[in-house]
Amino acid sequence: MIRLSKSILGQEEADAVTKVLLEDGYLGMGAEVGKFEDEIAAYLNIAANQVVCVNSGTAALHLAVDAICAAGDEILVPSLTFLSSFQAISATGALPVACEVYEESLTIDFEDAESKITPRTKAIMVVHYASNPANITMLYQFAEKHKLRVIEDAAHAFGSTFESKKIGSFGDIICFSFDGIKNITSGEGGAIVTRDKKVVDIVKDTRLLGIEKDSEKRYVGTRSWDFDVTRQGFRYHMSNIFAAIGRVQLRRLESEFAPARINLLNRYIELLSEETSLKLISYDQSSKIVPHIFPIRVLDNQRDGLKNYLEQNNVPTGIHYKPNHLLNFYNNGTTLPVTEKIYTEILTLPIHPGLELDDVEMICKMIKTYLNNK
Numbered sequence: 414m415i416r417l418s419k420s421i422l423g424q425e426e427a428d429a430v431t432k433v434l435l436e437d438g439y440l441g442m443g444a445e446v447g448k449f450e451d452e453i454a455a456y457l458n459i460a461a462n463q464v465v466c467v468n469s470g471t472a473a474l475h476l477a478v479d480a481i482c483a484a485g486d487e488i489l490v491p492s493l494t495f496l497s498s499f500q501a502i503s504a505t506g507a508l509p510v511a512c513e514v515y516e517e518s519l520t521i522d523f524e525d526a527e528s529k530i531t532p533r534t535k536a537i538m539v540v541h542y543a544s545n546p547a548n549i550t551m552l553y554q555f556a557e558k559h560k561l562r563v564i565e566d567a568a569h570a571f572g573s574t575f576e577s578k579k580i581g582s583f584g585d586i587i588c589f590s591f592d593g594i595k596n597i598t599s600g601e602g603g604a605i606v607t608r609d610k611k612v613v614d615i616v617k618d619t620r621l622l623g624i625e626k627d628s629e630k631r632y633v634g635t636r637s638w639d640f641d642v643t644r645q646g647f648r649y650h651m652s653n654i655f656a657a658i659g660r661v662q663l664r665r666l667e668s669e670f671a672p673a674r675i676n677l678l679n680r681y682i683e684l685l686s687e688e689t690s691l692k693l694i695s696y697d698q699s700s701k702i703v704p705h706i707f708p709i710r711v712l713d714n715q716r717d718g719l720k721n722y723l724e725q726n727n728v729p730t731g732i733h734y735k736p737n738h739l740l741n742f743y744n745n746g747t748t749l750p751v752t753e754k755i756y757t758e759i760l761t762l763p764i765h766p767g768l769e770l771d772d773v774e775m776i777c778k779m780i781k782t783y784l785n786n787k
């Protein structure tokens with residue numbers, strides 16, 4: 414059975430969890446989490462105190478927004494993203510301002526975003542859609558011009574690079590997800606990465622109910638009993654069990670998962686780029702893309718037919734994503750014509766390290782059969 418997405422876990426991850434359960438016996442946030450943070454920092458080639466692990470990518474985004482925004486602030490965000498990006502903003506009382514995407518990259522359209530700036534605009538949250546850090550140079554020029562903070566929703570992009578620099582190794586505030594199907598998983602989990610010491614200090618406290626300066630103590634198995642709290646916090650710390658899984662997965666990323674995902678992506682592109690009824694994402698040419706998902710655009714009203722055909726042939730597909738401005742909770746009358754058209758065209762094909770090149774070839778053959786025999 415072909416799966417749409419999947420993380421690959423094995424005995425090593427199981428052993429690491431067993432060790433936490435039976436030898437350490439400490440399941441909360443402790444030494445494993447500190448080591449996972451240090452290893453992520455080493456992988457990204459940044460200082461160790463710039464990585465803060467939490468229990469989901471959504472929590473990472475929420476704490477990032479909470480650290481830089483107040484209620485009533487506005488954040489520019491592409492409507493075409495996972496609900497998490499929007500919920501992370503609205504959870505703080507800030508307002509997500511839904512923006513268009515460029516048709517080529519399906520990442521935020523800066524002209525549209527610029528037209529939506531108001532005196533309350535505080536930040537721009539971009540999404541590295543399909544692991545593609547598109548227009549990242551333009552992003553930081555845009556942010557500087559308008560004096561905005563940047564949050565990169567890099568949930569798809571762990572392992573991707575721009576000009577040989579890993580996503581997370583530069584920029585303002587970068588949030589990763591390690592949920593069950595992302596490029597690496599810790600079961601559930603996420604991380605905030607930033608060079609802003611103030612933000613690091615805030616999120617280290619807010620992940621632990623706002624308890625001041627408890628993180629460092631937890632790493633060495635103690636905690637504060639006489640503490641102070643000066644702001645709202647959340648129960649978002651990562652557990653040792655999650656970190657143990659994540660540490661093994663991180664070691665496997667460059668040797669196994671990234672090359673497998675890249676090979677599959679390249680084969681899809683080779684086999685589908687000439688298809689006139691399809692449009693592929695134009696990936697940033699200075700980037701190495703480690704693809705979390707592989708969405709294509711199916712033109713001429715053929716998406717639903719192709720989706721059904723593939724599913725009848727046991728090829729599961731997805732739609733990433735239903736635009737958030739169409740959800741009742743966020744619908745304020747905004748229309749985004751490009752995003753709404755794209756929503757009728759996008760179709761995500763299977764990609765994960767458990768898939769074989771043969772599977773990709775079979776899927777592409779089915780797609781061609783459908784598109785050319787209708």
Ligand SMILES: *Cc1c(COP(=O)(O)O)cnc(C)c1O
Pocket residue numbers: 469470471472494495497498540566568569590591592601602603
């Ligand atoms: C997965 C994902 C998230 C949230 O991550 P979780 O770890 O599942 O909470 C946020 N944004 C995008 C674009 C994602 O794909």
